[in-house]
Amino acid sequence: MVTALYKEFSDLLGDECVSACPADCAAYAYDAAGTAFVPPTLVLRPGNADQIAPVMELCRREGLHLVIRGAGTGLRGHATPGGADTILLALDRLCRIFSIEAEDRTAHVECGVTAAALAAAAAARGLWYPPDPGSMCVSTLGGNLAEDALGPHGLKYGSSRHYLLGMDICTPSGVTAYCPATAPHGLPLAQLVAGSGGQLAVMSRLRLRLLPPPAAKASLCASFGDTAQAAQAAAAIMASHLCPAALELLDALARQALDAYAATGLPQEGESILLLELDGHPAQVSDDMKVARTLLTEQGCQSLHQLDTQQTEAFFVARRALPTALRRLGQNTLCISTRLPCTRQPELCRALAVLSERHRLRMACFGHAGSGLLHPVLLPDAGQDVQEALGELFHVVQELGGTLEGGPELGQGPWLAQPVAAAPPLERGIQQVFDPTGLLYPGNILTLQQAQTCRSDG
Ligand SMILES: Cc1cc2nc3c(=O)[nH]c(=O)nc-3n(C[C@H](O)[C@H](O)[C@H](O)COP(=O)(O)OP(=O)(O)OC[C@H]3O[C@@H](n4cnc5c(N)ncnc54)[C@H](O)[C@@H]3O)c2cc1C
Incomplete structure (x- = not known):
């Protein structure tokens, strides 16, 4: 069967775009969530967006499942096959920047372009593409839109979807x-497809909005005695009239991992740090810096340093590598994303300290504190079971009125299996309009049963 399929797809796309080689297929069984799934039957890497529609048609005719993939840096297992007879459509070769229309502040690109490549092309024309997820040098704009990726500057400038002007789709x-x-x-279908995690359609060509860069920037790095206090200071900043460009929190372990990974030149005092960046008109930035200094001092920071442009840039470059830096600290890392109101984040930080102590489990915490997006990272020792700690974390976040996301390990928790297994009827209905035969494989949400099958398979 594989040979016959290989021939059909090769006839359609050319040999160079199709692979059935077991080593290639095994490599596409993973994304950055790191959990192995079932390898795809074939990997397709089209070099032209017009090849997508015929691929969809052939999959439909043969009754195959299709998984869309950008660069595979997703942390939730979305871009990996969840079962047999799955074709993986990797779009990283669609990486042309067609045009930067500086006067209109727009860009016309293919979905496989990285945010870093677009930012560089925009900068060459005196413009700025603000979305800056940590993976921006590798992940694709298609993947960023599908996951509505958000980086440090999302606090003031919004997530990937805020820059979307339009897209070519293939359902x-x-x-x-x-x-x-x-x-x-009509209905804003582009906004529906962006953010749908590859469950509705393939986005091929994109029109994106660009901005002029801010006229001035300034940053402060404040250190605190503990993480809850740093989170409290972040909440105080967000409750003031300030509108920071970025407000990042790193606890002691995250900072330690970063220091071991790259020379950031960050101040060494205190346990946890907050990095605050302000931007805008020079006079406004100068006034806001005074307010920020006062606020952070009132919140009991142990030290306060103004960083120059180079130091700030070095921080953000190193910060992007933080998930990788943390992975060096332990054999296993389990990175969770929590979304909470800023005012509840100190309670989360306190709860993490208690959980870490009770379960004798190393934990780090970092994130976009101003956006209410913190990442607790579990660093279990070899063979250490984290399910109980995960369950408690789940309940803490729920009680604080937040949400919790993570890699496939979360789908293995008995406390999650039922609520996430089935999409709500309204969402299922929308999905059926785009994808009546269930061609796009819903590899992103696993029931407990599926997760166990995957584990025993792999
Ligand atoms: C070191 C590191 C740092 C990270 N930092 C951040 C961060 O700061 N903020 C953040 O939000 N995320 C972050 N992530 C997660 C991840 O990088 C983002 O989710 C990213 O947007 C995924 O892009 P990708 O091209 O790798 O997509 P993939 O992982 O390949 O796919 C992700 C999803 O998008 C779908 N998809 C991909 N391309 C298309 C397309 N053209 N059309 C339709 N659907 C498509 C896939 O089906 C899948 O559901 C980080 C990951 C790593 C490893």
């Missing part, structure tokens, strides 16, 4: 269309 039902982000007389 499993065979519809190809250009969807503008705003549709005055």
Whole structure:
């Protein structure tokens, strides 16, 4: 069967775009979540966006599942096959920047371009592409939009979807269309597809908005005696009239991992740090810096340093590598994303300290504190079971009125299996319009049973 399929897809795309080689297929069984799934039957890497519709049609005809993949840096297992007879459509070769229209502040690109490449092309024309997820040098704009990725500057400048002007899509039902982000007389389909995690359609070509860069920037690095206090200071900043460009929190272990990984030149005092960046008109930035200094001092910071542009840039470069730096600290790392109101983050930090102590489990915590997005990272020793600690964390976050996301390990928790297994009826209905035959494989949400099957398979 594989040979026959290989021939059909090769005839369609050319040999160089199709692989059935077990080593290639095994490599695509993973994304950055790090958990192995079932390898795909074939890997397709088209070099032209017009090849996507025929691929969809052939998959439909043969009754195959299809998983869309950008660079595979996702942390939730979305871009990996969840079962047999799955074709993996990798879009990283669609990486042309067609144009930067400086006067219109727009870019026209293929979905496989990285955010870093677009930011560089925009900068060459005196413009700025703000979305800056930590993976921006590797992950694709298609993947960023599908996951609505958000980096440190998302606090003031929004997530990837805020820069979307329109996209060419190809649905499993065979519809190809250009969807503008705003549709005055219809439904904003582009906004629906972006953020859908590859479950509705393939985005191929994108029109994105660019901004002029801020006229001035300034940063402060404040250190605190403990992480809850740093989170409390972040909440105080967000409750003031300040509108920081970025407000990042790193606890002691995260900072230790960063220091071991790269020379950041960050101040060594205190346990946890907050990095605050302000930008805008020079006079406004100068006034805001005074307010920020006062606020952070009132919140009991142990030290306060102003960073120059080079130091700030060095921080953000190192910060992007933090998940990798943390992985060097232990054999296993389990990175969780929590979304909470800023005012509840200190309680989360306190709860993490208690959990870490009770379960004798090393934990780090870092994140976009101003956006309410913190990442507790579990660093279990070899063979240490984390399910009980994960369950408690789940309940803590729930009680604080937040949400929790993570890699496939979360789908293995008995406390999660039922609530996440089935999509709500309204979402299922929408999915059926785009994908009536269930062609796009829902590899992103695992029931407990599926997770166990995957584990025993792999
Ligand atoms: C070191 C590191 C740092 C990270 N930092 C951040 C961060 O700061 N902020 C953040 O939000 N995330 C972050 N992530 C997670 C990840 O990088 C992002 O989710 C990223 O957007 C995924 O892009 P990708 O191209 O790798 O997509 P993939 O992982 O390949 O796919 C992700 C999802 O997008 C879908 N998809 C991909 N391309 C398309 C397309 N063209 N059309 C339709 N669907 C598509 C896939 O089906 C899948 O569901 C980080 C990951 C790592 C490893």
